[in-house]
Amino acid sequence: MKKRSEDVQGRVSELLQTLKKAKGQARIQALKELKQVVAARATAMKTVVDEGGVSLISSLLGPFTSHAVGSEAIAVLVNLELDSESKTNLMQPTKISLMVDMLNEGSVETKINCTRLIEKLMEEKEFRAESISSHRLLVGLMRLVKDKRHTNGILPGLSLLRSICLHKQVMGLIVSIGAVSQLVELLPALEPDCLELALFILDTLSSLPEGKAALKDCGNTIPNMVRLLMRISECCTQYALSILWSVCKLAPEECSSVAVEAGLAAKLLLVIQSGCNPVLKQKSSELLKLCSLNYTDTIFISKCKLTRTIL
Template sequence: MVRDDLYITIPSFFRCPISLDVMKSPVSLCTGVTYDRSSIQRWLDNGNNTCPATMQVLHSKEVVPNHTLQRLIQIWSDSVRHRRVDSANTPPHPVPSQDQVLELIKNADRHNPDAFFDSLPKIVCFARESDGNRKFLARTDGFVPTLVYFLGNAGDKASGDQYFLEQVVGVLEMICKEIEDHEQFSNSTVKSDRDCLASLVLILQQGSMESRIGSAKLLESIAIDAESKLIIAEKSGLLPELLKLIGPEKDPTLVEAGLLCLIALSVPRRVKVKLVQLGAVKLLTKSLSEPNAAVSMTEKVLKLLEMLSSVKEGRKEICDDGKCVEGIVQKVLKVSGTATEHAVTILWSVCYLFRDKGAQEAVTKANGLTKILLLMQSNSSPSVRQMSADLLKIFRPNSKTFISCYDTKTTHIMPC
């Protein structure tokens, strides 16, 4: 089997577990795990005393250069450069026509995995070319079931190859929105005897950054009802891998795909409780502290926190972490209307419904009362203003500041 020169598979152990990029200066911790020096140094400089990959407490924060791995990476990098020079001197592969793609699909079915392996890179090029091509593939008889078959049979010779699986996931992610019978597609990947989820977990663990993004998007797409969400979330190792995607050190596109997938899965209560148990609240709190985070990213972090705050386990974690409450307050009126709505909903849940004293103190300490008053005057949605009014009822009796002189029926802040 000859792989298309346009696709270069990076050995997974060449990637830093934190940044997912190829390591430039690999160094090892006392736990034996190797990271890129700049990434692990940022982790340690932020006050962490655990190994990011294993979460073991570090008995020593010294790092040891991994010269053997650095030499292997250098040899591999040199070979990649030579391949790119060679490919630059040859004309690119043309995008196949619809008739050529139909012929490829006809000759490369589930009974001929080797032929399908060889044809898939050309089909990937075809899918990337246009929306029309993706719609064509999604509606070609037998093509989607064949992809699902190979995705769910990772044990055979061809589909067991990680590169092949990444190609299958890539095509499915590109065309899934164009599949007409989406319920059947979801059932075939989630509820059938074939273990497609095991292959997606494998890609999340070992795949390239692009294929991890594709896996997260595909999981989000097939989580169409409560049953499918539970089946996906309860697949061994899947939620922990998705949480690894949303660390503050990761690529923003990867983080966003992970957050969207987790939001889609977090409708059932059992999934929310499981995420809380896996440390999602602490991870999201770190994301809130990122000073240069994109607006869309902050909105999704707050949305997921809002969903977790709807269960008592999530509220307890949020309340027990003063930094989390403080981070939420800081986003009110600072990021966007959507972010403010998510943030106020969380504060209303922990302070008004749950009546947690620690959370109330954290809100006061973070100057949250002033923001609540400003919300009462703003053009926020009626639900936000109502939640703000409810919060004022909690804080007014215990406040000796100007808040005690504020009448919620007025339209501006009155001094004492």
């Protein structure tokens, strides 16, 4: 076992030496092999880091880097433990710009690696929102999330979008590229882990006036949110309820009626009668009251699928 470990370390050292001198196809080949060794062995990761491999590979990323070299370099970097200095180095505008280019034009694997690496960089305290305030980055990310042929990109794509959403300066840009309606349309097909991320993003964007307006203008917002209440998890119910509240408060007469016709009243009663947290129940009661204002008691009771005796 020790011999095998030494062999791996020796091979990593050789590959790093090759990278210092190699050009063109030889450089790509060395990166490809390094990617395979790093993915297979934890000792290989440590050797790359210990021997200065992170800064060497990072130095290959720049404005004149071919996508063939860039995609292999990022495939190695995304699997390494990056310290604060390495992350700061990778945040240089030319390096971020290359990642964004490959997020738009690379293979699915490359797009996912770029997405994961950018999210890693965002964990750094020194990360600046200007780095991600890019129309091209957000468009590429949404394209990855919507790719029905390669669903393995949805989770990393939504995860990065969630992190970006936490930077208020970029939220308006996300709304401006049409992300709200695109995410709403995706909801019915998403797995629970992806669904929670998408709902978090939509709920966060609903705090902006333009985010609220985009949710209201999307015809499937209300039916999709009503459908999700009490279906997946308490967390999903909370986000869906918050989004419904935002939309119904924005246009009470129009949206409340649409929501009630979609079955909201009955769903809200389920939340109120459930073991959900008290804040969620209170919000449901308030929304139920708001929805009832457009109806007579008799009609509203029928919309709740209840009779007077049950009430």
